[in-house]
Amino acid sequence: MTGLFHGGRPGTPAPPERPLPAAEQGAFMKRTTLGITTALLSAAALAATGTLGANAAEQNTAGQAGTISTALGLSGGEQLVPRDVVRDADGTHHLRFDRTLNGLKVIGGDLVVTQKAGQLTGVTKATEATLAGLDTSAPATARSGATLVVFALDHAPVLAWETVEHSVKQDQTPSELHTFTDAKTGETLLSYDDIHVAEGTGQSTFSGAVALNTTQSGSTFQLKDPARGNQAVNNLNNGSGTGTLFTDADNKWGNGTYTDKATAGVDAAYGAAKTWDYYKNIHGRSGIKNNGVGALSKVHYGNNYSNAFWSDSCFCMTYGDGAQNRNPLTSIDVAAHEMSHGVTSATAGLVYSGESGGLNEATSDIFGSTTEFHAGNTADAGDYLIGEKINIRGDGKPLRYMDKPSKDGRSLDYWSATAGNVDVHYSSGIANHFFYLLSEGSGQKTINGVAYDSPTVDNQPVTGIGRAKAEKIWYRALTTKFTSSTKYAAARTGTLAAAADLYGASSPEYAAVNRAWAAVNVK
Structure with a gap:
């Protein structure tokens, strides 16, 4: 989870999310030229974005990733898994891949390949370390609840256990603590909290009277935006979990103050809409994952919770109500900050440490x-x-x-x-x-x-x-x-x-x- 403040992810049955910092709240680039056909790279690009049918995507992706693996001199056990693609107006493709070794995810193994006019013109790798010869046999003693991975992030590649601990901090911020431990020596290689927190018309709290796109269902209206991937806003009613979708009889939302719980919903819907519009209009990106799907926003989390956070696991944004449950953290820049953690996760994947x-x-x-x-x-x-x-x-x-x-x-x-x-x-x-x-x-x-x-x-x-x-x-x-x-x-x-x-x-x-x-x- 990621946010404006320090923070971690919740350890409730609900999916983890990203918070604000606790203190605030109370490439190496290597270029090469390789001959890979435009057709193959285009197939990988289409597969990575889901443009091809499921079966065709699987076949084309496997073939393309294999071709690139060979061209890059990767070892036989290494596989590339498409994660994202950017297409330039001049026909250049930037294909982002995660990497596996003998079926194990390689932490720090991601790379971006750039292709233009039938040639692979650039490669940017998270690590230049070779994985050839690394023994990926599972240790005799397995760790309960842990996942075996190859760890190569700023470290010579080693077999490691990844554990993810979900909890809730004393200040109510969810925590999703990722810890990587050397499978042979037991040394802790890296530990970071993947909840990214924010510090912390309807009639909104911060933006005045604003227009909202909503969805009519029978005689009621839902705070769900059909023009932006059906991104919706739920009311947690000062609890946790998923909450319930905001509805209204006359399509007039909030009163501009904390006394009407729909007011924070207005801010959240407006902030999500402006974030969507920014990425679409300025960068040509359709939603957080560039797939046209809207994210869920949840307001009124916890009790006197002075934070906000984004969670990849639930693809959702969560806001607390602040001091005395009267100061929601639902401003435009907080919404965009948190949701941008999702964009980073879907693209560069910058490790949160x-x-x-x-x-x-x-x-x-x-x-x-x-x-x-x-x-x-x-x-x-x-x-x-x-x-x-x-x-x-x-x-x-x-x-x-x-x-x-x-x-x-x-x-x-x-x-x-x-x-x-x-x-x-x-x-x-x-x-x-x-x-x-x-x-x-x-x-x-x-x-x-x-x-x-x-x-x-x-x-x-x-x-x-x-x-x-x-x-x-x-x-x-x-x-x-x-x-x-x-x-x-x-x-x-x-x-x-x-x-x-x-x-x-x-x-x-x-x-x-x-x-x-x-x-x-x-x-």
Whole structure:
């Protein structure tokens, strides 16, 4: 689960979800050229997105993945499993694969292959380590409830046990703790919580009177959006689980305050709609998984729960009501932040730990901010502040600042060798700062009534290229360059490659990406 704050996933019978940070709440890139036919790669692309029929997809995917495996020199026991595909207007395909070895999932084995004009022109791998010769025989003693995997994430490949522990933290945040343990030595290789949390018309709490798409069923209306993959909003009524779908007799929802439980439902439906529209209109992405399916939103979770979270396992977004159950965390940027964790999971799969975890969180902050700008709502105007409406700390201040992240007292403005040891909600500041500088540049300025003053590590100025170009570069890097193990140095490489793809390697945009990274000490 992923969210605005620190957090973990719930350990209730309900599926786990992603939370906000607890403290807040109370590539290596390798390119090569290989001769693989357009027809085969196109078959894999179609299979990966479900365009082919089930049987045809299975046959074409198996054949294509096998061809790529051979071309990449993978060992006989390695198989590639299609996960995502991005098609460019010029016919280029970016095919993302997970990897298995003798049937075991390889953690850190994902890769992206790029094909154009019948040639495989680029490969980005999460690891360059070879898996050939690794003994995948199951240990004599099995671990109860554990899954045997190959662990190759920033580590020499070894056989490992993956355990997933579902629980609920003291603050009511769900937890889904993933732990990888060396099957031979018992050493803990990695442990991270995969619940991503957010800190924390109808008549909405934050966005005023808003229009909603709903579904009529007999004489009642359902808070379900038929224009956006039937994404719906359920009422948990200060409990947990799945809840019940909001319905209404006259299709007029909420009263703008916490006294009507439908008000938070309005915010959730509106935030989900604006997130869908942002990805569709700006990036051509149809829903979180790019498959036209809407996600479920659930409001009124827990009791005085000051957080929100996304869960891949239930493909759903959950919001608490905050202090005294009167301050729901349902603002536009929180909704987009959390749902963007789902986009990251469906694409780069950035592991929620270390520098890759910081990039995961930053991606959600970046797209939370850009969605807010795209929404164009005067009651909640776009800005480079995260969670400025939800007052999570009770002091009226935003949760995070993109122009100068350290203003929150915890986040990093610049990269250093210890960045990977910092909580992901604070190491995200490096990429947030980069994105702000790339969009708007350094120094003092006022945007939509908000004053910013962004510094640089070398005290040299940065000239921005505009948010419209910066968001395109970040999204392309996320979907075609980043892998599960991407760190800040590889993020720089990936965004430069994305800028070259979009604007040319000799373009001002490419130079601006390079300069913005240097300004946050990533060189």
